[in-house]
Amino acid sequence: MTNEPAHTATAVYLTFAELTALLERIFVRHGVSPSNARLLAENCAACERDGSHSHGIFRIPGYVSSLNSGWVDGAAIPVVEDTGGAFIRVDAKNGFAQPALAAARDLLVDRAREYGIALLAVRRSHHFSALWPDVEPFAEEGLVALSFVNSFACVVPHGGRKPVFGTNPIAFAAPRNGEPPFVFDQASSAMANGDVQIAAREGRLLPEGMGVDRDGNPTRDPNAVLDGGALVTFGGHKGSTIALMVEILGAALTGGYFSGEFDWSEFRGAQTPKTGQLFIVIGPERGGNGVFRERVSHITALVREAGQERLPGDRRFETRARSERQRIPLARTDYDMLSKLA
Amino acid sequence: MTNEPAHTATAVYLTFAELTALLERIFVRHGVSPSNARLLAENCAACERDGSHSHGIFRIPGYVSSLNSGWVDGAAIPVVEDTGGAFIRVDAKNGFAQPALAAARDLLVDRAREYGIALLAVRRSHHFSALWPDVEPFAEEGLVALSFVNSFACVVPHGGRKPVFGTNPIAFAAPRNGEPPFVFDQASSAMANGDVQIAAREGRLLPEGMGVDRDGNPTRDPNAVLDGGALVTFGGHKGSTIALMVEILGAALTGGYFSGEFDWSEFRGAQTPKTGQLFIVIGPERGGNGVFRERVSHITALVREAGQERLPGDRRFETRARSERQRIPLARTDYDMLSKLA
Numbered sequence: 303m304t305n306e307p308a309h310t311a312t313a314v315y316l317t318f319a320e321l322t323a324l325l326e327r328i329f330v331r332h333g334v335s336p337s338n339a340r341l342l343a344e345n346c347a348a349c350e351r352d353g354s355h356s357h358g359i360f361r362i363p364g365y366v367s368s369l370n371s372g373w374v375d376g377a378a379i380p381v382v383e384d385t386g387g388a389f390i391r392v393d394a395k396n397g398f399a400q401p402a403l404a405a406a407r408d409l410l411v412d413r414a415r416e417y418g419i420a421l422l423a424v425r426r427s428h429h430f431s432a433l434w435p436d437v438e439p440f441a442e443e444g445l446v447a448l449s450f451v452n453s454f455a456c457v458v459p460h461g462g463r464k465p466v467f468g469t470n471p472i473a474f475a476a477p478r479n480g481e482p483p484f485v486f487d488q489a490s491s492a493m494a495n496g497d498v499q500i501a502a503r504e505g506r507l508l509p510e511g512m513g514v515d516r517d518g519n520p521t522r523d524p525n526a527v528l529d530g531g532a533l534v535t536f537g538g539h540k541g542s543t544i545a546l547m548v549e550i551l552g553a554a555l556t557g558g559y560f561s562g563e564f565d566w567s568e569f570r571g572a573q574t575p576k577t578g579q580l581f582i583v584i585g586p587e588r589g590g591n592g593v594f595r596e597r598v599s600h601i602t603a604l605v606r607e608a609g610q611e612r613l614p615g616d617r618r619f620e621t622r623a624r625s626e627r628q629r630i631p632l633a634r635t636d637y638d639m640l641s642k643l644a
Numbered sequence: 645m646t647n648e649p650a651h652t653a654t655a656v657y658l659t660f661a662e663l664t665a666l667l668e669r670i671f672v673r674h675g676v677s678p679s680n681a682r683l684l685a686e687n688c689a690a691c692e693r694d695g696s697h698s699h700g701i702f703r704i705p706g707y708v709s710s711l712n713s714g715w716v717d718g719a720a721i722p723v724v725e726d727t728g729g730a731f732i733r734v735d736a737k738n739g740f741a742q743p744a745l746a747a748a749r750d751l752l753v754d755r756a757r758e759y760g761i762a763l764l765a766v767r768r769s770h771h772f773s774a775l776w777p778d779v780e781p782f783a784e785e786g787l788v789a790l791s792f793v794n795s796f797a798c799v800v801p802h803g804g805r806k807p808v809f810g811t812n813p814i815a816f817a818a819p820r821n822g823e824p825p826f827v828f829d830q831a832s833s834a835m836a837n838g839d840v841q842i843a844a845r846e847g848r849l850l851p852e853g854m855g856v857d858r859d860g861n862p863t864r865d866p867n868a869v870l871d872g873g874a875l876v877t878f879g880g881h882k883g884s885t886i887a888l889m890v891e892i893l894g895a896a897l898t899g900g901y902f903s904g905e906f907d908w909s910e911f912r913g914a915q916t917p918k919t920g921q922l923f924i925v926i927g928p929e930r931g932g933n934g935v936f937r938e939r940v941s942h943i944t945a946l947v948r949e950a951g952q953e954r955l956p957g958d959r960r961f962e963t964r965a966r967s968e969r970q971r972i973p974l975a976r977t978d979y980d981m982l983s984k985l986a
Binding site: 391393420421423458474476538546549550582584588602608611 | 759924
């Protein structure tokens with residue numbers, strides 16, 4: 303993974319607002335409703351700003367291709383279903399997951415504060431971005447959030463030959479005291495699918511032990527992984543178990559499709575997985591000691607003191623600060639690509 | 645890990661009720677109240693019955709040693725604190741975690757059914773057993789359960805030199821259709837501490853890449869790991885991140901101690917970690933499609949079809965069935981040890 307775009311010498315620098323506006327025009331031009339376009343543009347710009355390049359502007363051609371195929375409805379109006387307790391559902395109506403979350407978010411926060419914990423089950427949703435932008439804002443409001451989302455079958459179960467799981471990330475966010483929240487977003491696969499795509503584009507081999515080809519044999523060739531092959535899970539059988547839990551929580555519990563279940567074969571160019579997404583949001587102030595933020599800061603400090611140099615989120619927050627000082631750098635070729643699509 | 649005790653030729657076979665009664669006498673004799681003794685005995689006998697040997701009768705000397713040291717209060721009466729929503733707390737009063745769960749369990753199930761999701765935060769609790777016995781019964785009632793428990797500092801963060809984390813398991817249970825629930829219980833460490841102890845007792849080397857010695861150098865010697873050394877996390881930095889999340893959920897959120905925080909140095913023989921434990925219990929029937937059990941059965945079947953030979957829980961359910969047919973085999977030496985303690 304690179305933190306700097308490849309061609310700094312010819313980079314274009316945009317503010318967050320400028321990049322968001324540019325991306326918004328692209329989404330609207332390809333059939334996304336204005337309010338949904340705003341959400342997707344902010345989400346994608348935030349990934350680019352934070353150096354989450356595999357989910358930043360790199361994804362724009364995939365969004366456009368999926369929208370043009372008719373597979374995903376950019377103008378979908380999600381329907382919130384309040385089951386009357388701490389369990390809220392959203393039917394994303396074949397639209398993107400981020401507008402579905404936005405539609406239910408206030409209710410979810412209210413219920414988490416009212417009951418101490420609440421759940422949001424999103425179904426018929428397309429998630430094509432990083433997961434941390436979904437959970438980080440909860441921690442900024444003092445809440446703890448967990449999210450699980452399955453994707454499309456590109457990961458073999460441990461010891462298996464056929465892809466069943468998506469990259470199936472888990473994201474988690476918890477507030478800290480006087481510092482940014484502790485946030486992680488990690489795929490259950492050995493690496494993120496977006497990073498395989500980037501390696502293929504840049505002609506780089508994958509590290510050892512990341513993927514298999516279409517015959518189930520280990521390979522370091524990103525194209526062999528993308529073309530009928532698959533990734534493996536991180537951490538052997540334990541990562542495979544986590545990927546399976548994500549299918550259960552993200553899809554079985556929400557009413558969404560499993561990663562290997564939806565059929566996009568008739569939608570040429572479709573790239574956005576149509577699955578489900580689960581959120582669990584907790585109000586930590588009931589947690590008995592009234593010092594939750596301090597405690598999260600304390601344990602992350604202990605991990606640093608023990609010698610772990612980087613914690614999840616560190617690099618993102620550093621890159622974000624740099625982007626805010628210097629604006630967001632885009633390679634000239636990427637900027638031209640975006641301008642053409644807008 | 646062995647599924648059969650080492651000395652089958654000289655084994656003693658007990659029914660579950662007989663083993664439970666024997667263990668109950670041991671607990672009562674060492675200061676555990678009768679109702680708590682019943683819970684701990686059933687829990688330990690269930691581990692032995694299911695072939696979870698590192699948490700079965702192997703643990704009894706540790707329980708006795710901890711009780712004799714005065715570190716844990718076997719007669720503690722847990723206090724349930726109802727915060728009035730879906731967030732329940734229990735102060736375990738320096739007793740074992742299983743009685744704390746038992747005290748709050750009915751309320752937790754009621755709230756999960758009433759609101760769709762509920763949380764139980766246990767603090768000042770000692771967890772010295774496997775985690776699956778805590779979650780499996782929820783799935784037998786049709787609920788989904790997650791649990792997180794931290795333990796004592798014996799695991800280094802990724803790239804670090806000093807232990808901060810416990811083995812920090814996560815357990816998960818979900819009901820299936822016409823078959824036992826899907827249940828897993830996996831440590832965030834590369835292996836379970838109990839299995840290191842068993843390897844040390846049996847004079848076996850550990851597999852590569854499981855632990856470090858007291859200087860932070862990789863070692864396969866279980867005694868070097870136990871004597872000032874540490875385990876590493878499974879799956880590199882991703883497993884380390886999960887271990888950190890378990891500290892946050894199991895301890896920061898409950899008001900319990902972190903794994904490296906409690907001081908048992910003045911309690912000679914103390915072995916039971918005094919931390920916290922979190923449960924999240926979900927009523928899946930609100931999940932939108934009314935076929936949750938069928939869906940869980942379906943995805944686990946797909947994983948088998950893809951070639952993963954064993955799923956979490958498979959071996960336990962097989963061993964349980966054999967124990968129910970043939971009774972529970974104990975090595976003669978173990979049986980004699982237990983009889984002496986009873």
